[in-house]
């Protein structure tokens with residue numbers, strides 16, 4: 001008997017992207033359809049949960065059909081259905097969870113629940129095999145975490161943000177600069193045109209823990225701009241962006257490299273929406289080179305840094321081997337989190 | 347024709363299996379559980395009770411709204427996904443029409459309603475014609491209770507109010523309509539997916555399953571605010587595949 005291909009139909013709908021992918025053996029993307037709602041939420045300066053949920057209903061079966069067609073597979077070919085069940089916006093998560101459960105049930109397929117953040121990390125699997133113990137720097141609009149993986153599918157938080165996520169700080173200072181949501185890409189672009197002249201605070205950079213904080217930086221930025229406005233002074237947007245980005249990157253890179261050295265990590269995965277940031281990519285590469293570190297830094301391809309079904313399929317491949325399945329009563333869990341490491345000290 | 351009907355538009359959950367006009371199984375609960383965790387297990391149970399599998403269903407009927415937004419999305423997403431993935435028919439029926447359908451053998455005005463908070467209701471006006479067929483007199487809408495009362499006064503007929511939320515407004519209805527106001531009993535106040543299925547059996551199947559969405563009957567606050575100063579004509583598509 002010829003061995004059957006392992007094919008996972010994977011759903012992602014945790015925020016403002018509806019995405020469905022078909023993944024072979026956790027490593028090969030046969031299709032990865034992404035419907036983004038960015039043009040809708042731009043109207044409101046950020047994601048409006050009720051609007052996001054409504055859009056997901058409009059697109060979830062469309063994306064499924066397109067994913068199946070692009071992959072050129074039938075339901076009989078599938079091994080399992082996977083879905084992000086948290087963390088995220090509950091109303092958004094529910095659409096993917098509901099559609100995935102229904103398809104699994106209708107076609108008698110096992111259902112694999114996937115943690116969205118695990119998905120972000122496993123997006124790196126499409127670059128090369130992951131090697132453990134592994135360290136992941138997860139940076140997105142909702143998260144800034146250092147995650148330690150001693151083996152496949154095992155996640156422990158060893159560092160976390162005490163307040164704002166890095167991506168959230170980008171959006172907030174973007175608003176002050178008059179940059180439409182989402183601001184990350186444009187701040188990154190401006191930063192490359194300016195210089196770090198404002199010397200914003202690098203919060204907790206020298207503290208003896210692995211946590212982050214970005215609210216002080218955000219406040220310093222806003223105060224600087226408001227003060228200049230009051231005295232009628234015009235500040236360089238490029239320098240402001242460069243100074244902000246330098247502060248964020250200094251903290252992220254310093255702390256991450258320090259942890260990687262301490263734990264003897266050989267492979268560092270940078271994942272989440274902010275992993276698309278060019279400044280962060282360049283600086284990490286530079287530090288590894290300058291310090292001659294034996295550290296393999298893996299960035300997922302740009303298309304896989306944002307939310308997408310392919311990353312869910314890659315993480316589900318591991319869960320399938322562990323036979324971690326869910327029943328028809330699977331629910332969305334908006335505040336799902338990895339466990340903190342036993343050694344974690346906030 | 348085998349029909350699977352489901353209603354998750356409000357607190358109650360109701361699912362039913364019908365074969366032509368015969369009700370094979372129905373399950374209705376009103377325990378404020380999360381429909382996300384209870385809908386598919388309930389469907390699985392009544393299908394098993396009916397000795398059917400989901401691919402033997404020819405038509406999926408869903409209460410399309412109005413109702414709780416999250417509840418509607420769970421029902422609509424489940425029904426449209428079933429119909430899409432199994433290549434079967436999909437029909438949406440008004441959640442209010444389904445409630446009105448609980449009342450038979452009367453020519454009084456049938457007024458099902460759901461509390462929409464801040465003194466508003468989701469409601470519509472229905473009536474049985476001479477053949478007993480349910481007809482829609484005033485289409486489903488989101489209105490202030492006072493406006494509903496004013497409109498019903500003009501119709502000047504006997505009225506039966508239907509739904510578990512009616513209790514919140516019963517005193518006002520009695521004051522406004524006196525002897526003309528009647529109230530459905532507990533059984534008729536709950537949605538019954540068997541009734542939904544019977545109504546759905548008579549309708550034409552939707553042509554574009556992908557485009558099928560709940561009848562929320564209200565735009566979101568964010569969109570309303572935005573539309574005060576913008577127009578969505580000529581706006582770039584809100585959602586696009588990239």
Ligand SMILES: [Zn+2]
Nearest residue numbers: 116140306307
């Ligand atoms: Zn994400």
